[in-house]
Amino acid sequence: MIGRMSAIAGIGATEFSKDSGRSELRLATEAVRAALDDAGLRPGDVSGLVTFTMDSNAEIAVARELGMGELSFLSRIGYGGGAACAVVQQAVLAVTAGLADVVVCYRALNERSGRRFGQAFASPDVDSGWHHPMGLATPGAMVAMVAQRYLHDYGASTDDFGRVTVAARRHAATNPYAWFHGRPITLDEHRASRWITEPLRLLDCCQESDGAVALVVTSLARARDLARPPAVIAAAAQGSGPDQYVMTSYYRDDVAALPEMGVVARQLWGQSGYGPEDVRTAVLYDHFTPYVLMQLEELGFCGRGEARHLIAGGGIELGGRLPVNPHGGQLGEAYIHGMNGIAEAVRQVRGTAVNQVPGDGPVLVTAGTGVPTSGLILAAA
Incomplete structure (x- = not known):
């Protein structure tokens, strides 16, 4: 332990x-x-x-x-x-x-x-042979396949993805350390941003920093x-799911899921003794907006396919049911491979965050998804 x-x-x-x-x-x-x-x-x-x-x-x-x-x-x-x-x-x-x-x-x-990670790249690993010949050579293209299936399976819309970005940018707008400080967006601006790989728009993708x-x-x-x-550090976990590939685990029975995060979640709750209901704020790895919704489901904050209801009406914004990424996340603050999210969790525990979430509950942090992933639960001494 x-x-x-x-x-x-x-x-x-x-x-x-x-x-x-x-x-x-x-x-x-x-x-x-x-x-x-x-x-x-x-x-x-x-x-x-x-x-x-x-x-x-x-x-x-x-x-x-x-x-x-x-x-x-x-x-x-x-x-x-x-x-x-x-x-x-x-x-x-x-x-x-x-x-x-x-x-x-x-x-x-x-x-x-x-x-720049968003550009197409050639990889010598064996797994790449399953997707590069089909033109899936960027993270955005790989994630778009999963996102499209999620929309199909659960009746969600691209507006649900957009609400994740709106929340992140609203938080970043009041964070002077964020790249997008002072620059919130509306859902209409998300809808107007150009397609990267349908159903992902530019504003569904994290920054390059x-x-x-x-x-x-x-x-x-x-x-x-x-x-x-x-x-x-109340809990620390790492995990991979069955039939795991890198960003392209399309051969599972359930494509629109992140079982590797489920592996991590069970360890975090078991090690710490906390549950989703105890978490004060969550710092979720937001490289692509659909994966924020899926993480909320895998972590137990809502049922499968129900994350769109949780985020509706500002549910993941400051003052909402579960504030997510109060620093602005990788969509709004910066993309430092998730490490800036851990620093934000420490500030939340210390009570020194720019957008401090009230309460004394623990803070949950997750790492990149679509790949073997990891998570932390941080709490006050």
Whole structure:
């Protein structure tokens, strides 16, 4: 049982932009230093580093740049955005096993000014042979197939997808750190945005961003003595579903579902002792709007096909039944592979968020879906 033995003690980030003007290594070191400063720690206190397999910055390069010295734990997690919460889980495992005392998780990318994930790309892996020859070579095209099936199976509409974006942009509009600060949208503007791959419009797709985020994980006992109130890691889980592919799991009996998130959800509720009814706010990985609806269903906030009713009338906005992504999410704040969502969850637990959700319940965080994924539940000490 790993829950409640570790905590996130520090968070740090660069600005979020479309052209950072500096290397990804520079971004990583800036974010890591900011996270350590937030925790009141020095680089020499760090004994472990965890990042994504997609991160271009070697752990030893980050350590050298910051003068960290000896490290006793190094790890990376695959599957793109599905790694976001799993990197924290890796840090928790290292801390609870006594392999490292202070572990920093980081992600840095120039995803707008450098390699743009939304562009078609060739991949050498075996799974690509099932979809690239059919023209499915971008994440948007891959997700559109699932989204179309969801609309067919449950009678939802593209307006239901649009309401997710409207909520995210409304939250981002009051967040000065968000790229879309001061720029909310209406449902009509969503309807008018161009098609990317039907039924996905431009405003159904997350941003392409430059930036970095870092998190400091240590034991709860040590975190209590540091500079900031700890965000207790009440649960941390990773999961993959049967017949899992990367963004293209079309060979399951139920195409319009995210069973990998169900695997994660059962672990989160079991580890933490919480249920969906206890959650104060949810930070859901919003790379594409249909997957927000499906996550709400897999996590147990509503029945299968019923998410459109939950979000109707501002249900996921501030003051609604379940505020989702009060920072604006990846649709409104920035796309840093979900790591900025974890930082927002920490702020919500600390009570320092720009759009603070009242109450003392836990905060749920999820990672990228359509791939093996992960999740966290954070709570106050």
